[in-house]
Amino acid sequence: MLLPRTQQQVEAKSLTARSYGDKVSALQDQIAALRRNNVLKLEQARNKLTIAELKVESDSIELVQAKVNFDIGKYQMERSEELLKEGLISLTSMEVRRLKFQEVQAKLISSQNKLLSSKNEFITARIDLDAIDNEFKDKLAKAESDMYTAMSSQFDAEASVTKLENQYSNYQQRTLYRHILAPQNGFIAKAIQVGIGETIKEGAEIVNIVPADxxxxxxxxxxxxxxxxxxxxxxxxxxxxxxxxxxxxxxxxxxxxxxxxxxxxxxxxxxxxxxxxxxxxxxxxxxxxxxxxxxxxxxxxxxxxxxxxxxxxxxxxxxxxxxxxxxxxxxxxxxxxxx
The missing domain is CATH 2.40.30 (Elongation Factor Tu (Ef-tu); domain 3)
Structure with missing residues (x-):
């Protein structure tokens, strides 16, 4: 029963080693997929960051234009008030000027808010870009750690398989030693080593044989x-x-x-x-x-x-x-x- 059980242990360890090998292959594929996805995600995040940056520039230009319009509207408003005092324009015209000034003022505030929002989006895009890189590094480190652990387990299993195979070969060879072959055919004349389960040393005399021919x-x-x-x-x-x-x-x-x-x-x-x-x-x-x-x-x-x-x-x-x-x-x- 010793040989079959040892053979079963060898087969079980071999399956374990192959399982770890398959796990290593799967993790290698996972790492390759992570690298490919990271390239795409980084490209997407950089594009998003570029869009946010361009939007900030666009909103900045719009804000500058809104400030110019606000300054012009403010000057026109002050000039209209002086003309109203001098009686050169009507009150209706003054109200129209005031309404336009308020619109310009509202436009300035809206441009400021829009620029701030664009800057926030730019900052968010940069954070997302860094987060994608950090997330990729974390996932890559974990996958590589799992892969190296699986490789270590695979090597240990393969070493155990080699050890068990050597042990199996030793058991098999020792099983063959149960039958000692004489150098030639003959008849047993005298038994020197007697008893069941005796340990026979190398070179020890066991029996005296008489050649048959x-x-x-x-x-x-x-x-x-x-x-x-x-x-x-x-x-x-x-x-x-x-x-x-x-x-x-x-x-x-x-x-x-x-x-x-x-x-x-x-x-x-x-x-x-x-x-x-x-x-x-x-x-x-x-x-x-x-x-x-x-x-x-x-x-x-x-x-x-x-x-x-x-x-x-x-x-x-x-x-x-x-x-x-x-x-x-x-x-x-x-x-x-x-x-």
């Missing part, structure tokens, strides 16, 4: 004094434990139950028992070794002498000369070997 060989040991007599390629006869044999010393041709071998390797150094190990394999020119022969079976090795005439052997025995090839005559002096 190993080529059988006999492991013989010889004394150092006999080592010069042994050479690679020499013939050897064996008596295997469990297979009866009849041996005639000096007459291997008529011996029965023995099996032939050939020396294939000799150690270059003595073993812990101060003897040299000699490996002997099956002689292809002789009968096959028994099929039921197993690794670890005991065997007695007999090194073969050279074939000599009978008179030579009698002469050698009489003179005490060594044999052409040394052989141990006693069974307890024969080399023991395990296969």
């Amino acid at each position: 190993a080529e059988l060989a006999v492991e013989m040991y010889v004394q150092p004094v006999d080592l010069p007599l042994i050479k690679v390629g020499n013939k050897v006869r064996f008596i295997f434990d469990g297979w009866p044999a009849i041996v005639f010393s000096g007459w291997p041709q008529i011996s029965n139950g023995t099996f032939g071998g050939v020396v294939v390797a000799i150690d270059q150094f003595a073993g812990p028992n101060n003897q040299y190990r000699v490996l002997v394999t099956q002689d292809p020119e002789e009968d096959q070794w028994p099929d039921l022969l197993r690794i670890g079976s005991g065997a007695d090795g007999i090194a073969l002498l050279n074939d000599v005439p009978v008179w030579y052997e009698i002469w050698r025995q009489l003179n005490g000369f060594p044999a052409d090839y040394y052989t141990q005559e006693q069974k307890d002096q024969s080399s023991e070997k395990k296969k």
Whole structure:
């Protein structure tokens, strides 16, 4: 259950990372839209400010004209009053002059109010322009802050995904370690590590295996004094434990139950028992070794002498000369070997 749950965690974190990635993309689009809208709004606000500025100029000119008209009307009013006193104009004409003066005076006041209103609109347009820029900066800062937060969360999620994937790979690899593969096919001869749930260290021995298709060989040991007599390629006869044999010393041709071998390797150094190990394999020119022969079976090795005439052997025995090839005559002096 550990692997499926870890896989689910990896998938969930991957979805989270993709969600944050989508959020980052959406915020980037939002920021781009804000920039485009801000350009349009700024252009609109600048146009409005320009209109307000032109209106202020127009109202200022109108006010100047109203002041001129007011001054002219005031002068005409004063002149009419003097003419009325002198009796040069009628009272009706005086009233007409007074009415026109009041209209000019009202026009002046209206122009002043209109100019003040235009100035207020100009100030409002400038404030709106600054407000648009400030609002854009606030929205942009918030959107970028959200985007960076989403990016940070996305990176954290991706880091978690990588960590979980490594953890999943470790779990998967450890699951594969539940089955330890031997370097070759064979049979278990001995279990060294036993028990359920044991922790196995790297390089620790677990079991001893016997190869399934190993080529059988006999492991013989010889004394150092006999080592010069042994050479690679020499013939050897064996008596295997469990297979009866009849041996005639000096007459291997008529011996029965023995099996032939050939020396294939000799150690270059003595073993812990101060003897040299000699490996002997099956002689292809002789009968096959028994099929039921197993690794670890005991065997007695007999090194073969050279074939000599009978008179030579009698002469050698009489003179005490060594044999052409040394052989141990006693069974307890024969080399023991395990296969």
